[in-house]
């Protein structure tokens with residue numbers, strides 16, 4: 001019986017936690033003779049594509065510890081990370097550079113966060129912002145939380161009259177929100193395909209982009 005129970009919990013971990021799905025196991029046992037049992041189990045999953053019903057709101061001071069946990073856990077196994085994202089969020093906040101900081105709440109818990117801060121562009125263009133870090137707890141990833149945070153952050157920036165937004169990230173993900181690599185905008189040290197921009201206005205800036213010094217925070 002011990003091996004059967006252990007096998008089941010492994011199954012729940014890899015399927016349930018990594019995919020963020022609701023999983024359950026039905027177990028039936030058939031007795032064979034007096035010593036051996038055969039275990040039948042079936043797994044049911046909820047639909048992967050069902051978006052999580054979250055609410056999005058500006059962060060408050062009471063969220064800070066939860067945001068730190070969400071950010072740390074989101075980037076724990078992410079590719080291309082320095083694992084400093086939680087420090088960056090804290091440093092931006094401390095420097096008063098969190099133009100926008102939204103949390104995604106699910107069943108009373110913070111499961112996602114997005115930070116937006118001002119950037120400067122060497123041609124003197126103002127009103128542009130850098131989006132990131134954006135984080136969703138691993139167990140809630142892939143259920144639309146990141147997309148909802150992205151869309152809400154961009155909607156608010158537009159509403160406030162921002163000129164545009166830049167970010168560093170996977171083109172395959174951020175392309176769906178309108179971000180494209182722009183040969184006229186350069187972030188030194190970052191491969192051009194990973195540095196993407198979306199303009200909210202007709203003017204197209206041109207130059208070297210600089211983030212706030214808080215993006216260099218290491219602790």
Ligand SMILES: CC(C)(COP(=O)(O)OP(=O)(O)OC[C@H]1O[C@@H](n2cnc3c(N)ncnc32)[C@H](O)[C@@H]1OP(=O)(O)O)[C@@H](O)C(=O)NCCC(=O)NCCS
Nearest residue numbers: 074078132133134135136141142143144145146147170173
């Ligand atoms: C990136 C992240 C914020 C996306 O949030 P999410 O809630 O998981 O994403 P959504 O459910 O809205 O979107 C899921 C889609 O994004 C895609 N996606 C997620 N991360 C991706 C990545 N790094 N590269 C390419 N595609 C990605 C998924 O494949 C899925 O695609 P599909 O809709 O075609 O099936 C989240 O996965 C996360 O916190 N990741 C770890 C931290 C990180 O890498 N942050 C971004 C860098 S600042």
